[in-house]
Amino acid sequence: MTALDSTHAGSEPSAKGGLTRLLGNRVVRFLFAGGVSTTVDMGTLYVLHGVSHVQLALATFGAVLAGFVTNFLLNRLWAFESTSPIGGQTVRYLVMAGGNWIGTVLLVGGLVKMGVYYLIARALVLGVLSVANFLGYKHWVFKTS
Incomplete structure (x- = not known):
């Protein structure tokens, strides 16, 4: 060397x-x-x-x-x-999942009505909701006490 x-x-x-x-x-x-x-x-x-x-x-x-x-x-x-109690986290996770489902349907449908190709609309919504999920998980679902 x-x-x-x-x-x-x-x-x-x-x-x-x-x-x-x-x-x-x-x-x-x-x-x-x-x-x-x-x-x-x-x-x-x-x-x-x-x-x-x-x-x-x-x-x-x-x-x-x-x-x-x-x-x-x-x-x-x-x-x-996370080491916080799992029960409350499960409920919050399911609330977010329901919100994601509804948000996805509404946002993709809205973008398509505005002329965006449906797969592009789905990809855009996936990106936006991924950011929202990360922040929601960090600050609400899995927030440490």
């Missing part, structure tokens, strides 16, 4: 250190939890309906429930590291 090598040794962050810092970011953990939850939802739907031939409505209900539970637990335990 030359003097030049030793000057730069350790100056570059390791990939492991960078990943640790990245996963230490609450926003990244929140987004990752959303991705995992979506994967669980879609995977459950595929297994229940596509493989096991469960009726679509029942399979969809089971898939959404699995995704909701996954999302709630990942956000509670990992993204927001």
Whole structure:
């Protein structure tokens, strides 16, 4: 190793250190939890309906429930590291979920009436509600006492 090598040794962050810092970011953990939850939802739907031939409505209900539970637990335990009582958090989470559903239907419908292509409208609403969810989870649902 030359003097030049030793000057730069350790100056570059390791990939492991960078990943640790990245996963230490609450926003990244929140987004990752959303991705995992979506994967669980879609995977459950595929297994229940596509493989096991469960009726679509029942399979969809089971898939959404699995995704909701996954999302709630990942956000509670990992993204927001909450230790507050779970009962109140569950109620607040469900209130937000209901608000999201209603908001999504109204906002997507409104944007489409204004001439926005429905998939673009859905993507825009998803982005806006993701920000709202993060703030709602941080300051209300999983707020530490």
